[in-house]
Amino acid sequence: MGCSSSLSTKEPEKENKNFKLKRSKTGLFSQNLLLKNNKPINETYKFIEVLNNGSYFKLLKVLHLPTNQFRACKKFFKSNLKFINGEEAFMRELEFLGEMDHPNIPKLYEYFEEDLCYYTILELATGKKILDFIENIDYFCERQAAMIMKQILSCANYLHSQKIIHQNIFPDSIVMESQKIGDFNIKLMNFEKARMFDNQAIAKFSNENKNSNKKKKLKSQISLENNYTISFVKLYFIAPEITKGKVEFKSDIWACGILLYMLLCGYPPFKGETEEDLITQIQKCKLNFPQDDWGNISIEAQNFITKLLNLDPNKRLTAEQALKDPWILKYSIQEETKSNTDRLKINHKIHQFSSKQQLEQAAIKFMVHQNSSNQTALQLKEIFKKMDLSGDGRLTYEELKSGYEKYFKKTNLTEFEYLELIKNLDRDESQFVELEEFISAFINTETLLTEKNLEYAFNCFDDDRSGMLSINEIKKILGVVNGDKTADSIILQIMKQYDTNQDGQISFNEFKELMKRLLKQ
DSSP: OOOOOSSSSOOOOOOOOOOOOOOOTSSSGGGGOBBBBSGGGGGGGEEEEEEEEOOOEEEEEEEETTTTTTEEOOOOOOOOHHHTTTTHHHHHHHHHHHHHHOOOSOOOEEEEEEEEEEEEOOOOOOOHHHHHHTTTSSSSOOOHHHHHHHHHHHHHHHHHHHHOOOOOOGGGGGEEESSSTOOOEEEOOOOTOOEEEEEEHHHHHHHHHOOOOOOOOOOSSEEEEEEEHHHHHHTTTTHHHTTTTTOOOHHHHHHHHHHHHHHSSSOSOOSSSSSSHHHHHHHTTTTOOOOOHTTTTTTTHHHHHHHTTTTTTTTTTHHHHHHHHHHHHHOOOOOOOOOOOSSSSSTGGGGGGSOOOOHHHHHEEEEEETTTTTTHHHHHHHHHHHTTTTSSSSHHHHHHHHHHHHHHHOOOOHHHHHHHHHHHHTTTOSSBBBHHHHHHHSOOOHHOOOOOHHHHHHHHOOOOOEEEHHHHHHHHHHOOTTOOOOHHHHHHHHHHHHHHTOOSSSSSSHHHHHHGGGGGO
16 A cells, blocks of 8 residues: 655556456455455354444444444445446445545445345444534534545545545535544545546546537436446535546546535535536536635635645645645644543564564454454554654654654654664555554554453464464465565465474464463564
8 A cells, every 4th residue: 555755646557447356466365355254244243233234334323242242244245236337336445445545534444245145344433414504503513524524635636646536525425533522533445436536537538528418318326337327415425527528537536625614604605406516517617705704704714725626637636735725734733632642551672663573564454354343553643643743544654754743752762773764664664654554563562462362363364264374374464475486485484384294284272372472572
């Protein structure tokens, strides 16, 4: 995952039409390799309640029995997916979410397949949809709107840097992470329409839709893609270029502009009695800020919205530029609260992280991924967000260094040790430190390497339920491709070091012993 240290908004080199889950570029552990759980779902989860009945999936609250954490479960009936040709969108959402590592994008844990259904297990966002949330609070101001928009733009920046267009940013896709009043942490949902594009794919897609729309008349819905229809409510957030059959990364930015306008005044900037009227108003893009509703709202906010809602996508802000806009920088600053780091048992030997072997790293990353609701992990997540000064959901080397000095005062590292720290945190060589890389390195291993967590990780790695880890299973954990001689050599070293009885496999006791050696480092 990740890109160069300078985020780019240029389009990707090729469109991803292959929905095979990807492997991390380093050849090390890839979370996606373990996404599919072949066990019956009721062995791992207890169904608690139905949260929502969607048009082609049911959203449920479930309890993850091994970790005692609540999660969200999307239940898809295969018959419904086939009826709407949605299996492709389902697999695309799996692929994209499986690769995401951003504080404001829900974590995908795993998925199950049964004869009639698919089940995807996601991080649970317990709050309300954004507009419902705001309607139920007594006071909402520009600072709070800026805090929300900074997070949404951070998601867009993160996605666009990975060549993904979300295509579904509107109020129902934004959920407040908590129902606590004053907690403005959000989750961006609904990735079923997300697409990966390059210039050629964008041109082809746009031409096909342009020709198609010439032959169609607008009725109850506007068709923007084969099997991609937009309801009248969502149409308020559609960029003008999409109404003409074109697709563009900055269409997500237009949607952000519409959303911000609504957050600040309570209604959308463009209206229409019919779809034809609404589309006409969107295409004219005559933006107004009536004095009665906007008199108390800053000129910086109005200027920012104007830049987000520029009719010409080439002149519209990118997500990266939007995060640096004067309004965002001025109004999104959160009040500094006392850090919880003094109460955390931080891994003070963090500069020794490189000494951990690859199998230990894989196991730790897996357990961090599965224990994202662990109190220590949540506290580290808050520190990560404070260190992320640019708000793009990832730490640059400079942000990591300045944040480390501020939030981890008990540890003094030399310049050389800082460079080693950064090198060993950035496991995928993306020039960024991402959320799970950060938590995996800083979390205190005593809170993570419990008997229960170790047993759960081992059982997930043990594909054939033999009670032993074979060479092939270890290859899968590490994301090793068959025929890679260097990787095969590493596997043999692992087996030699940890297969104490020399039977060619690693037992749970051997696995547990090698993991618990970390506590003594």
